[in-house]
Structures are given as C-alpha cells and as structure tokens.
Amino acid sequence: MTYTTLPEGLHPDTLAIRAAVERSQYGENSEALYLTSGYVQPSAEAAARRFAGDEEGYTYGRYGNPTVASFEQRLAGMERTEAAISTASGMSAILMMCMGLLQSGDHVVCSQSMFGSTIKLIGSDLAKFGVQSTFVAQTDVDAWKAAVRPNTKLLFAETPTNPLTEVCDIAALADIAHKAGALLAVDNCFATPILQRPVELGADIIMHSGTKFLDGQGRVMAGALCASQQMVVEKFLPVLKSGGMTLAPFNAWVVLKGLETLGIRMRAQSEQAMALAQWLETHPAVERVFYPGLDSHPQHQLAMAQQGGLGGAVLSFAVNTGNPDEARRRAFHVLDSMQVVSLATNLGDTKTMAAHPASTSHGRMTEAQRQAAGIGQGLIRVAVGLEHIEDIEADLTRGLDTLT
Numbered sequence: 001m002t003y004t005t006l007p008e009g010l011h012p013d014t015l016a017i018r019a020a021v022e023r024s025q026y027g028e029n030s031e032a033l034y035l036t037s038g039y040v041q042p043s044a045e046a047a048a049r050r051f052a053g054d055e056e057g058y059t060y061g062r063y064g065n066p067t068v069a070s071f072e073q074r075l076a077g078m079e080r081t082e083a084a085i086s087t088a089s090g091m092s093a094i095l096m097m098c099m100g101l102l103q104s105g106d107h108v109v110c111s112q113s114m115f116g117s118t119i120k121l122i123g124s125d126l127a128k129f130g131v132q133s134t135f136v137a138q139t140d141v142d143a144w145k146a147a148v149r150p151n152t153k154l155l156f157a158e159t160p161t162n163p164l165t166e167v168c169d170i171a172a173l174a175d176i177a178h179k180a181g182a183l184l185a186v187d188n189c190f191a192t193p194i195l196q197r198p199v200e201l202g203a204d205i206i207m208h209s210g211t212k213f214l215d216g217q218g219r220v221m222a223g224a225l226c227a228s229q230q231m232v233v234e235k236f237l238p239v240l241k242s243g244g245m246t247l248a249p250f251n252a253w254v255v256l257k258g259l260e261t262l263g264i265r266m267r268a269q270s271e272q273a274m275a276l277a278q279w280l281e282t283h284p285a286v287e288r289v290f291y292p293g294l295d296s297h298p299q300h301q302l303a304m305a306q307q308g309g310l311g312g313a314v315l316s317f318a319v320n321t322g323n324p325d326e327a328r329r330r331a332f333h334v335l336d337s338m339q340v341v342s343l344a345t346n347l348g349d350t351k352t353m354a355a356h357p358a359s360t361s362h363g364r365m366t367e368a369q370r371q372a373a374g375i376g377q378g379l380i381r382v383a384v385g386l387e388h389i390e391d392i393e394a395d396l397t398r399g400l401d402t403l404t
C-alpha cells in the first residue's frame with residue numbers, strides 16, 4: 001500500500017491530520033472513500049503474486065481497502081507503533097488479538113475492572129476453547145505478578161478503567177509481562193494516544209474501540225490493534241482474513257476524519273470533565289467522585305505522569321446510601337431528571353452521556369463480579385462532551401437537588 005510520503009519525526013497531532021494512503025489521480029484534499037469489495041487486477045501474474053503475498057496490492061475487501069489502510073496508518077502514527085490493523089468493533093479487535101496470540105492451554109492475566117464484555121469474552125467465551133484466565137485487582141502490581149504462570153502469554157490492561165477510572169502502572173506491567181516471556185496489551189480507549197501512548201511505556205499491543213473518542217461523534221463502530229509490523233502481519237492479519245471481522249470502508253472513513261480533531265477534542269473534553277468533577281465533589285448529595293484529575297483519586301500522581309497531565313473525559317460519581325435498593329433509586333432519579341445530557345451507555349462523543357453501569361454496561365456481570373470491581377448501585381458514569389459546562393452542571397443539578 002503506498003502511503004503519503006511525510007518528513008520524519010512529525011508530531012502525533014500532525015500525523016492525525018496528514019498520515020494516509022496516497023492521493024488518487026484527482027488530487028482530493030480530503031481522503032477518498034473507496035467503497036469497493038473487489039479489485040481489478042493488472043494481470044493474471046500480478047493477481048497470483050498478490051494472493052501469494054509476494055507483491056503489494058489489494059485483492060479483496062475482507063483483506064484490505066485503501067480507506068481502511070489510511071485509518072490504520074494514521075492511528076499507528078499517533079500510537080507510535082509500526083503498524084495497525086482495524087476491525088469492525090473494539091470487541092472484535094480483542095477477539096482478533098486473542099485468536100492471533102493464544103491457543104488452548106494458554107493463560108491470560110487481566111484486571112477484574114476491565115470493560116464488561118472483555119471480561120465475558122476472555123473469562124467465559126474463550127474459556128470454552130481452553131484459554132485460561134485470571135482476573136486481578138487493577139492497581140495491585142503484586143497481584144498481577146503473582147497471577148503469572150508458566151503458560152501466561154498475555155497481560156491485558158485497560159487504563160483508566162470504565163467506569164471507576166482506576167489507573168494501572170503500564171511500565172510496571174510491561175516489566176512483569178516481559179520477565180515472564182509474555183506480552184502486554186493495553187486497551188487505550190479511554191485515554192487515546194493524545195493522553196497516553198502505551199508503547200512508549202513498554203506495552204506491545206494497543207487495542208482501540210474506534211467507536212468511542214476516535215470517531216468522537218458517536219456515529220460508527222470500529223476497532224483496531226496497533227503493534228509491530230511483524231505481529232500485525234504474522235499474527236493478526238491471518239485472523240482477519242479467515243475470521244472476517246473487517247472494518248467497513250465507510251466506517252473507516254468516518255473514524256479517519258475523526259482522528260483529525262481528536263487532539264482538540266480530548267483536551268477540551270478533559271478540561272470540561274475536570275471542572276465537572278470538581279463541582280460534583282462539592283455537591284452535598286454526592287458521596288464520592290472518581291476522576292484521575294482529582295487530588296482525591298488514589299492514583300492521581302501516576303495518572304498525571306502517565307496521561308500527560310490530563311484526566312480524560314470520563315468520570316463517575318456515587319449517590320450511595322448504605323442500602324443498594326435506595327442507592328439505585330437515587331441514581332435512577334438523577335438520570336431520569338436530565339433534560340440535556342443523553343441517557344446512554346456510549347462514551348467519547350461530543351454529546352455528554354450519563355448511565356447507570358450496574359444495570360447497563362456491567363449488567364451482564366454477576367453481582368459478585370460487580371462487587372469485586374466496586375461498581376455499586378448508586379454509581380453514575382458521565383462521559384463528558386462539549387456542551388457548555390454550566391448547562392451540564394444544571395442538568396445534573398435537576399436530579400441531585402431533588403433527591404428525597
């Protein structure tokens with residue numbers, strides 16, 4: 001695939017706008033959207049070479065597409081990895097990673113605070129195929145170390161986590177993984193390469209849900225893995241070819257254009273989230289606020305060092321009382337009183353969204369798993385967007401000030 005020739009050493013903000021495949025003969029300034037499932041081959045010989053992998057060139061839409069390649073090139077440039085490979089969703093990126101790297105009898109260590117579907121996929125679905133897993137406390141480095149076994153092939157971390165924004169030490173986990181001959185993968189969905197570039201801290205694989213901040217306006221599903229060229233070509237591309245979790249060109253184009261504004265969005269939405277977190281901390285009906293930018297956050301120092309001084313655009317707060325049923329009723333009252341903020345479980349949008357994790361995103365977990373992850377019935381997650389901060393605060397005030 002021929003990519004635009006750019007000078008060496010460009011900043012991620014520049015790559016976010018400039019990295020792509022070459023312009024077509026028409027000289028379009030905005031990247032072209034190639035909607036095609038097949039490709040006309042220049043000759044039978046060339047087709048044979050391309051299918052054999054001896055010559056670069058597109059052969060079939062499941063295997064590759066120029067618009068999809070532009071997105072991959074751009075994301076890899078921003079994450080500072082050699083290559084990236086994209087998928088239809090974030091979850092299919094995790095599936096591709098596990099299928100590419102693991103076999104029956106292998107063992108994975110994950111945090112018990114990971115995204116709910118990730119826990120389900122690795123802990124239950126892949127267990128059917130003989131993949132073993134251990135889920136440990138996100139912030140307990142010793143627990144990660146103790147969970148490693150001779151057959152451990154992968155450590156998989158997500159930081160900050162959803163919804164409690166727990167931060168783990170990427171460099172420390174990379175060290176544990178590498179000493180054990182395993183790989184470290186990081187779900188970088190919440191921080192994005194604007195706040196944190198895990199490869200620079202020693203991670204081997206970066207996983208993304210493009211559905212979130214990369215798109216940035218809640219339009220399409222997408223996913224990706226960023227890694228070395230060798231890992232992408234030898235481990236992940238074969239899974240894509242046979243598994244078919246291919247990113248649609250149109251979705252790739254939307255996310256590709258989303259990357260152009262990722263920097264300004266992440267910085268602005270992080271600032272808004274910080275202001276909202278500080279305000280919530282002063283509200284009498286709020287028991288606790290979870291946000292890495294706050295001094296009260298248990299891993300505040302680590303988060304600021306690891307995330308370029310920004311807390312990200314997601315926070316949670318608890319309107320707990322001692323009683324779970326009462327806490328749930330209160331949380332529902334706050335959510336049902338909103339007139340501006342969307343009651344929605346997505347995140348990473350310019351539209352602020354709030355949701356009740358215990359009954360939605362984390363509803364498939366057992367109560368014991370939820371308790372282990374600390375997700376109470378009074379918890380509300382807010383994915384902060386770009387509306388005026390006073391309007392967001394006023395919208396939450398409606399419910400918070402009328403709790404009985």
Ligand SMILES: *Cc1c(COP(=O)(O)O)cnc(C)c1O
Pocket residue numbers: 089090091092115118158162187189190208209210211212221222223
């Ligand atoms: C949404 C999300 C995923 C899954 O991504 P999809 O695109 O919804 O499949 C994985 N990890 C995190 C942290 C997420 O927020």
